[in-house]
Amino acid sequence: MTQKYATFEESGLASTDAHPDDQVIDLSKKTPEVKDAAEQSTSLKDYFRILSYTTTKDRMVLAVALICSVGSGVPLPIMNIIFGGLVGEFSSYFTPGTSTTEAQFKASVSRLSLYIVYLFIAKFTLTYFSMYCFRVISLRVSAALRLEYMNSLFAQPISKIDQVSVGTVVNTITTLSNSIQQSISDKLAILFQSSALLIAAYIIAFKYSWALTLATSSCLLFILVVCSLTLPAISQIQQKTDKADEKHSAIAAEVFGSIRTVISLGAEAPLAKKYRQWVTESRDRGRNMAIIMGFQFGLIFFAMYASYSLAFWLGLKLYREGHIRDINTVIIVFFSVMIAVSVLGSIATPLTMVFKAASASTTFFEIIDSEKISPGGLRDSESLAQGDIIFQDVDFTYPTRPESKIFRGLNARFERGKTTALVGPSGSGKSTIVALVERWYTPEGGSISLGQRNIEELDVKWWRSQIGLVQQDLFLFNDTISKNISFGLVGTKWENESDSVKAELVKNACKEAFADEFIARLPMGYDTIVGENGTKLSGGQRQRLAIARSIVKEPTILVLDEATSAIDVRGEKIVQAALDRVSENRTTIVIAHRLSTVRRADRILVLRDGVNVEEGTHEELLDMENGLYRGLVNAQKLESATEEEADPMEITEVLKEELDNSTPATSEQPQYEDKEKVRQRGFFRSTGVFIYEARRHWLLCLTALLGVLGAASAFPLQSWLFANLIDVFRLTGEKLSDAANFWALMFFILSLGIAACYAVVGYSANRLSVEISSSCRTEYFQNILRKPVPFYDLNENASGSLVSRLATDPKQIQDMIGLNGIFPIISVCSTIGCIAIAFSFGWKLSLVTVFAALPCIFLAAFMRIRYELEFEALNAEVYSGSSQFAAEAIEAFRTVSALTMERSILDRYSDLLKQQQNKAFRKAWLATLVFAFSDSVELCAMALTFWYGGQLLASREYQPASFFVVYMSIILGGQQAGQFFSFGPNIAQATSSANRILNFRPALEDMIAASGQRMADQSRRSGARIDFRNLGFKYASQEVPLFTGLDVTIESGQFVAFVGPSGCGKTTLISVLERFYNPFLGTVLLNGEDISCFDPASYRRCLSLVAQEPRLFEGTVRDNIILGLDTSEYTEEELVQACIDAEIHSFITSLPDGYSTELGIKAQTALSGGQRQRLCIARALLRKPSLLLLDEATSSLDSQSEKIVQAALERLAARRNMTIIAVAHRLATIQKADVIFVFGESQNGKGSRVVERGSHQELLQNRGMYWQMCQANGLDR
Template sequence: MEKSASSTEASPATQSDVDTAHNKEEENADQYSSKATNKTSWKNFLVMNIPAELSSAIDQRDRESSPIRHRKLVGNFSDFFSPTSTTTKQEFTHTINKFTLLILYLFIARWCLSYISQFTFRIVGLRISAKLRLAYLKALFSLPVGVLDTLPSGQASNTITTTANTLQVGISDKLGVFLQCNSLLLVVDLGYEFRTGRHWRHIWLAERFFTSLNDLLSPRFIPELDYECYLKLRRSYLRTVIPIIMKMTKEVEHADEKASSIAGEVLGSIRMIVACGAESRIAKKYSGWVEESRKRALKKSPFIGIQFAPRTIVVVLSSVMMIAMATSQTAAPILAAAAAANAATDFFAVIDTPRPDTSGLKGPDITAREDLALESITFAYPSRPHVKVLDDLSIKFEAGKITAIVGASGSGKSTIVGLLERWYNLEKQEIVIPPSAVKDPKAKKDEEEKPLGTSTPEDTEKKVHIDPSGSVRCGSHELKAIDLKWWRSQIGLVQQEPFIFNDTIAKNVEYGLIGSEWEKADAETKKKLVVEACKEAFADEYITKLPQGYETQVGDAGIKLSGGQRQRLAIARSIIKRPKILILDEATSAIDVRGEQIVQAALDKVSEGRTTITIAHRLSTIKKADKIVRSRLPWYLILLFGSMGAGACYPLQAYIFAQLISVFQYTGAQLTAAANHWSLMFFILAIGAFVVWFGMGWASNTVAAHISSTYRQEYFESILRKPIPFFDAEDNSSGTLTARVANDPTQLQQLLGINMAMVLTAIFNITGCLIIGFVFAWKLCIVVAFVALPILLIGGYYRVRYEIQFEKMNQAVFAESSKFAAEAITAFRTVTSLTLEDMISSRYEELLDWHVNAAMKKSRWSTIAFAASESMGLLCMALTFYWGGKLLGNREFGPLAFFVVYIAVINGAETAGVLLSFGPSEYRCLSFCGHGSPAESSAPCVTELESILGTTRETDQGKSAAEVINAEGGVKIELKDVWFKYPTRDIPIFTGLSICVSCRSTCAFSDHHADTGQIEKGQFAALVGPSGCGKTSIVSLLERFYDVQKGRILCNDNDISELDVHDYRKSLSLVAQEPTLFEGTIKENILLGVNESTPEESLHRICRDAEIHDFIMSLPDGYSTNVGSKGVLLSGGQKQRIAIARALIRDPKILLLDEATSSLDSESEKLVQAAFERAGKGRTMVVVAHRLATVQNADVIFVLGEGRVLEVGDHQALLRKRGVYYQMSSLLSGKSLKFKLTNRNDLTKDDHPANIFQCQSQALDR
């Protein structure tokens, strides 16, 4: 049995099992964190961060000296305004000027140090992120396929994109801000017991305040409040709250990864989703994980509030203004650092995984021209260790001969290929990726409905674990003793489902030279080899007809080529390096009759002298073998009022602080009473600050979770509703769209969470500071408002401008590199079989290096503006000192008014810097919401929301298809003068194609060379012809994946473009050439797009018709067996039969079969074909086929060529015409062409299939 599926659904667990699983998850997280610490060279990280850390610390040290300057300033002011003062106006002015000059020096120093800090941290973050992405990709390539099969669908791609971005944010700018804000705390903490002189507890102002507060409150309830107490509280907080936040963040990320994996899988197979009408079902499944993420995010809300509240109490009570501002900015960096730490565990879980030793013997010590042997092989896949695939199998493949492997689907044929390619080992493979602690919401619900401690006999039955055994040898050497890359370079593999990279045709074929003697050849030599290989594979004939020839871009996964064209390209890629061993896994399954026999002859030619292993279902191919919807107003109001209250704390603090300073003008009992009064005011302010900050933190996280959840669902559902041409665009590849679905809502959540709360707080703070400043000293405040603040805003404007440009470049380049990496991960088997790992890694490294270098150049200038705007607060302070000193010297106001304005200006300047730091995020949010036009926007995610939610959707309006389609006896189909070309291609497919009612049995041609024929109600109609002639295009037009440019397609005399598209598709079923399955159970895949409550009897009957029921029931979990990502746990034939069952269970009026039986063995094909003929009664069936045997019973056959109908009739009528169809039948039976080839040119002009079609077409034209 070949790859079968295993269930990923765990048996119902007891509560203790659940707790054990969660504990193990925590142990795994600790284990991988430990690995990240011990095995990774963090010395480089520390060395690179030394300049940044020192700069941040020294920068903060400037602020640290502020309280000492305050003490001197207060002393000078008290002396000057004291009734007994002897200080003159000149002396006072001289002191003010001295302080002003000192602040100017500090401004320059802080500008320089801030520049060094921010620039260094940004570059370090970029470099580390790039290195981790590259190391992760290399680590993936070094792991066996068996390990990668255990990874959840899409996790690897999500890690290298979204998770890497999260990590980068946490270790660059945010880390710099965090260290800068906490450097003072670190310095004081380390030197607390050793410092002398100007100690924090010796600051006169703080000492007087703490003394007054302790006098006011009983010592029994409030201990001595000093800096040591603050440090202890802070350390306790970090040890308790932060780990909880990190754990909850990890759970949210797990749920988001599940949602992203669904999006990636679905967007890569969007046509099948649309054909099945499963958009709502998939959207519901996606929404389940989004909702799970929202619920877990909401659990963080109180802890986010706690993140602010205790800090605020201590800050307000300590009255140390600069520490207040520094500490108030640590919330977002702490959360970013927590997210980065969680992201790092995903990276190091793979990077630190023990890698198998792939070194060993290579040429000339060993040759691949020896017999291959499988000896006593017993094997089960690591992801399904209970299902035996091979049982004591022994096979010998003689060197230089062709050995064929035949058998039923699922019998183990492709498993042999996996063992020969060394994708799987015969040794015990440890699954190293820790399982997610987040369960499927549906499974979780089922568990909750079942009482704990109950189980069924099936639950408790122990499954036998299969231990792999045996050996694979090349001559006398075991494969595990041979160098892995050298071995794979000796093999040419053509898979049943070929993967084509998003590159040019020439590059795709050229990839086959990796690891060969021509890898380093010059471009001219490579080009010659490419052309020769394409000619041998008969791909040259269609390549030369393309406008750009060999430089044609094939699109995402080769979407711009037909199935047969992709297959021939894969054959050319496999034979270009002239491999010693050739493995053909159904290599001609997607090639039409016209080309199959000649390509088979070419394969026979290249097989001469090589060890060739052919896997086939068709025995004819092996004859030569030798052997936002809900209102969240209350939370918005809490967020708004919380931000207002938090912003009001700072001007109120400035006022109370100034009042506290003014009390020292008094003496005796009056001084004590005033100090006690204002100390009580501080305490009341602290209580109020606790309430508003806690409420703001809770509300901001809640709002962010709700908005992100709603937006993510709407975003994904909107993409599912896009017309198919939307997905054909180069910018809308499945990898790009998956990254956007994952990243855009995350960015919006980050903005509308703590960041937006801080912005609102800053706005209210600035407003309050200006109001209180104008009230107390309008002459001083007017200068500050109209001189200092504009300076801040100008600096901030340039900062935002450069930041936006940097973010735009950052997103564009990392999107390109992430798309490249995601494609390589998706095609892992193709990459390893072609030994492209080093080439892919090198190219990926080049993309990352280019980005880092470009970012460095850009950051040099943007960081200047960044540092300048951050330092402008000191310039404002200097201006306030200078102008305020003059006004004080003239005694226009007193010290109270000055300190109120001065402290308000400090806070206003600092919070203005905070506000401006969120400029790029604000701009992105406006672009998301479509508030700006694309012409006016230059943000990184320009009008993302507008581009997705605003793009034209497939219309849900139109005539109901029920009355038109659901007529008895099937549906009559007509194509009238159809003109069509794909939106991304310049070459037209049809130029006047007509399949009309008027003259069904004639062979006359119109002016457009279009034959006439019809598909009557209930007919079995077949479309045959060479690859690229337009057969699949007709199916796509019937499915309304595309609309015609001209002409009409009629169903029962009704234009299908006037019908409701979703209603219309309910009456169709499609079985595509390449079967598409999705992550989930077999039952879920079969019932995709239909009612989940379908009776079991109907499900089993349909599966019996598709010849898959017996196989499903042989699996341990039956219909509940998980098929893996894209059905990776099943063989090609098994996937095809499940796809057939999915089509039949929809009970369609029109059944579309695009090479539906290409992956089946002969016996299964006959049975399924009979099932189709039974199912076709009362239905119209349109079949695309290369094998004429499958269409011999068709009521009408349309022979297509070069985008037009060449012949029409049933099988016997077409044979009697002795035209194109007769020639195709002769090719298949081998009666017309006899091949005895030494090279491709041995075919005569008349014998070549292309010329046969061309000559016949010309004859018919005449």
């Protein structure tokens, strides 16, 4: 890595909605960096700790699974005894002068063959119960671990949660959790089955010849040494890989959560590059892993095959010397050791998965073991009823910035039952007071008390349940209106009331907040889904729901942090009336930049630089000459505003007008329809695409292919060598010794060749899978970024779901193209080779066994993969839902904590996980049944081969050597076929993932539609004439179009404004201009040309958008300002000038690192709303657009900053080289606009239209709708 992105601690910025920049940030001192993942130790104790998340019932099921798993490993070693007996019968029957008749021989063979059938029944039954129980346990333990992780995360202090990105959480509860689940599921069952087989095989081998067994077991020691050297290194590299994966998941979460900003800036390429850097880091770690895996595999397989050579050489030596009495003993010991050693390969894969799971578990346990907030405390209702909230000599510093004091001895009093307003410039400490009242942070000195009681002594959840909080960055959950408001009842005496009682409380709260009227107009009423973060509602409607949620519990204390910043003038009148109503007889703390909303406060505290500099009523503060408050009021021209109260009739009229113009259904979410139907491809057609596209890695592909062919030849050659070694027992004397030495040497040479092949396979397969998955992941990310905005409006495409898919789908491809995909190919090639050599030595026996046994194996496997595919599709759907829910909860954690919803959220998350389990259990039993049959059916093949081969031997049609070649080939081929289908779950997972990735690739017609003529550079740098001609626009969920036949012309270089009530389509027009959505009727012209004809990327480069909700990204301040621009498009002087115009330059230069200051993991909460907005304005100005779009661009600014920024915008407008369109609720910001378009209800009462247009003075003279709005804003002259 050549570039390093700072961790949260390095950045020194507090990620908090409490606006940590309420003081000038000093980042000269940096906290220590988080330890590198490599330094964190991982051991099997972590894995065993995972299993501690089991209930008593789980442990009983686990015990059954262990017993069955152990039992399912025993039949094959017992089979060796039966096989030895059969060899003895063959030897006896073909010995010259034998007394065994043909009938006796056939009877013995039939009896022993029947024993094998019994073993099949036992293995089938035990394997089924084992696999099913382990799958059940894996789902339950994985769910319990996820729930404990979320539970522990929610118990962390805010400062700790701010260090965890949403992407990290999603990656943990999806990718890492899946690794843990898979390691417990079939992998742990295979591990115990293989271990039992190993032990049983050695017990049998020791029973027949301890000397031969002991000697041949030396390979085990060698393998253990190899594993002890490689597994820790694998675990360490895996940890580093996981950390890199967390980083790119965090970037993806950041990008998809701010997708409109990304698209409007044309920042897809730089953000994709940043994402690719961490994918590359993960890939480089994977390359190191490939070297170790190749080394490990080569040595393990060498030991396995070398032990065969040693076993036969020493066995024949002991046989010649009389230490072993007959051939049966050598055969039993040989096959037992052969099974024991070969099963080590089966143990290696699940053991590696166990170590990976142990590594993944450290991420869980870092959070689970970290220090949590101590619950408990007093519930002092008496102090609550009688006491004031008192700040006495409060000192406070954000934990991540110990060198920067926010408060030094702050004193303030918030009187019981009265309204106290906090005003002051941006960065003065207002929102920090809210954070301290909410106990998100603890003061370093002084005290915050409720009456005589320090609030630190109070139970934190009880305390928060007494506070109704409405935040500036409000958050609504993707649920119904009723549910969103009833969340406010959590932690109160009404929490466990009946649904009917809660519904009544919710309705009353909505009436108080003036929300009931617009809810009643929605088709689904209170059951309307609000969308992700309430995107289906207007800003005013969302704000009123947030107010209703805060008051539904009848709080004693009400905290309003910029509660009307996102609302238009007429909507503000409604909301302010609601706030005035609900704040009566409540201790109310109001933070506002719009001073019209605080003029009626009982007390106003004026803060500057964390100090209470003025205090008094509105009138008292206005009387202070040169006072800060007076200056702020003058900036907003409020001294001449009317003092009349808004009467109920006026509010009702405004409500009616707003309702008539707002969307009638769940609006603001156009339905996205993909032009290309989703295609479902099979395994080979889906994963084969990625392999074909990897042809540039032809050398890796070639070496992998050669390694596979060499590894696949092992079993056919082993069958032939074994038959020749069996035939050696017919010889005597020196011929026996020479033949034994020769064939044992052949086995040793085979072991060297196989070791080389598996070393090549281990390296090339791992390396190839890493290369393909990294390019696949990057392309997947870019393909998602290419999707139009309506795609992201769908619930299933919420940011958490997309991050989850991005984390898991490429990983499944990597696993399948790696060893999980190579071993099935080896199995297929081995099966073909075994069948071929079997037919060459005995076609008749081969014909019967191949066509009778193998079809059963293939049919069972086919059915298994089918059910596994369905199972994985179900898992992916449910995982996506639960991870999206978790991501939403983390993103809105301040809302969650303020509503004391932690337990409620966790219960809901638990319910989602239980739903997943129940669905998975129903799918699992049949898939496991088919798996058990396919895993055991090889014993039936053995029984059939022995029985029919016995018939052929009885008639002396076959010689023993030919029989053994056919038998070994068929049995080993059947085992390999079974090995192939044991990868059914991996195949199913990879197929589902590959289909999802491929379906995200753009179709040819989409690429053509997205293209168009490029904007000429002079067009981009000159003014923009905009024509909306006969425009018709309708959201898919609307019954009535929002616009029909709209005609608006904006001349080049004009400064125009869109005003009107909430829901009248102002922001919709901005979205249409940005080409986020397309109209169904009419055209939008830019300088006389239809904007749909332009290439979207080059078209958007002539636009700049400052959205209502400013979005920043991880990186430096400079990175955020220049985002989407090439270095050739700006100069340093222009950058500084843009920041000066946006009134942010002085703040940036006050930072120790200036423009190079890192904003940290959560850049979006690293600065206050005002500072974020000014940075976004600077970013927009630097682009030197011909069309500047301002959607409530100054709503978060204090009066002085707003005045300065407004002056800069007016200077830009005066140059006439830039067209400016501003959507504004603060009418003071658009007084000097050339033309103001006032939107309202259309004449037929449906949809929206332009009801007035003209300059500020012209519209005032008309004394129409605009004049009424100006009256409310104190701008009537």
